[in-house]
Amino acid sequence: MTTSTDTPTNRPLEDTTVIELGHIAAGPFCSLLLAELGADVIKIEHGASGGDSVRGGTPVGNSLFNAVNRNKRGISLDLKTDGGMEAFRDLITTADVFVENLRPGAPEKLGIGYDDLRNVNPELVYCSIKGFNEGPYEDYPALDPVAEALSGLMSVTGHPDKSPARAGTSVADMTAALFGAFGITAALRQREHTGTGQHVTAPLFESTVSLMGYWLVYAQAYDTRPEPLGAGHDNWAPYDVYQTTDDRWVFVGPSSQAQWERLCEALGLQLHEEDRFETVDDRRRNEDALDDELQGVIGKLTADELVEGLHDVGVPVAPVQNVDEVPADEHLAATDALGEIETAEGESTSVSVPKLPLRSSQFQRPEPTDPPELGADTDAVLRDLGYSDAEIESLRNSGCL
Known part of the structure; x- marks a missing residue:
């Protein structure tokens, strides 16, 4: 029996290796959540194409990259080359988890679908973050607003006299990522009993529908169609935002x-x-x-x-705090809710980022670390796999890295 302690020293996933082949928001945020529980997350990017598609893009894209790719190591591999694929498979043999949010069918075309990788590592927990689970919509292109629109969320967001509005942040992406991390931790727990991995799928559409539960019940039970209420609520009044004399x-x-x-x-x-x-x-x-x-x-x-x-x-x-006011919030400072990182993309500066909001008497939250420059840890990761400096240089010269 393990003796418990009230001193938070352990990280639940500190002996877990996660390989991420993700881009934009959902996949990277999912693996970030695992990193914040102590996992060693290795992000794979294609160096020749510039890496993650939001790297070096708009200010918002750069900010997204910096926010969801901290606490990771970065490696550059070209999976369309023999050498790059071999190195990838070597990584998978040492991994506990693989996270991807590629378009439907892309992993299979690359030869890295679930069936491919479980043959390499039967204990691997493989997480796919998709637009939809298998069904009529599964091959549709999916973005966060697609899921918000189909789920009904967009229909109840905004004001009655305006067109439907998306939420102010990527709710569908982030919710699917949360369910992905939830499913991964459950699969890791189950692996302790079965000794085998499994395929976990976290869809944007169905994940967002799960947030709409009480509205779905209301619409059916009372045969009515909910409308957007701004900041209001059907149960209470007054329940709204009001403007003060200082224009707040x-x-x-x-x-x-x-x-x-x-x-x-x-x-x-x-x-x-x-x-x-x-x-x-x-x-x-x-x-x-x-x-x-x-x-x-x-x-x-x-x-x-x-x-x-x-x-x-x-x-x-x-x-109502504006986003630029939030980092200075006194409660967040008092509760150590934010940490500092140096950005890897866009303006090079120190910024505040949210830490894992959970608190536990049994495990410790890691401090945020800087997001990786493109391919920054390639050599170190390959050396950990047993590659010699000469072999790494050969891969680089042949365009595999």
Whole structure:
């Protein structure tokens, strides 16, 4: 029996080797999650083509690369050459996990599909992040907004008088990556009992549908079609963002009758005594008038005054922080939620990135490390596999690296 300790020293996946052949967001984010649990992640790129397709691109693309490819080693291989494929297969023999998010059919054409690689390493956990599971849509081109659109998420995002909107970050990509990492850890656990690996598929579409569960139940049970609500909510009113005198936006969302009454008292209002605003159903029916009443008072306060006043009486409230304000958030600083890296693509600078948000009394979170320059660790990784310097140079001269 293992003796437990409250000192967080161990990393759950510290003896796990992950090979990633990913690009853009979903595959790289999946392997990053494993790296943050202690895995040794080796990212494979094709050096001659410039590597991951978001390297050296737009500022947003460069930022995406830097964010999701930290805590990894980078190796350059051309899998269409004999030498590159041989080195890849040597890597797979030592690996526990392989992660890919290539287009449907591409791994099989390269000779690195699941059936190919399990013949090389029967214990390998092979994770494919795709647009769709096998079915009518499986060969369709898939991007994050495709999954958001098909899942219904886009239909309830934004405002009623506007066209459907995508979420402000790549929700479908990141959700599929989370499910991929979840499936990988489950497969590794199962391997302890069976001794064999397996193929795990994490699809963008079905993963995003899983986020829509309560809306699907609502639409069917009540024979109605949900509409976008902005920052609002069907269960509560008021529940929205309001503009303050210093041109900030603040979310205010009392979620009980008692909180509603405390909100009114904090703002010096008697709205809770009026018949039209007495119950939550009353407030929902008269929501436009209610919002006008609240905006009239809130618009005379600064954001800090509003937030402090409502915090004091226990009403849910938060300023809408712009993205550039988040790294300076005092709570994130106090909880050591962010770490520093040096960027590998785009502007060369030090930036803050989110650490693994989990806390545990039993395992330690690794500090963020810089994303790799293209092929930066090729020689070191190949040496670990037993390649001599002469063999590495031969591979490089023949265009395999």
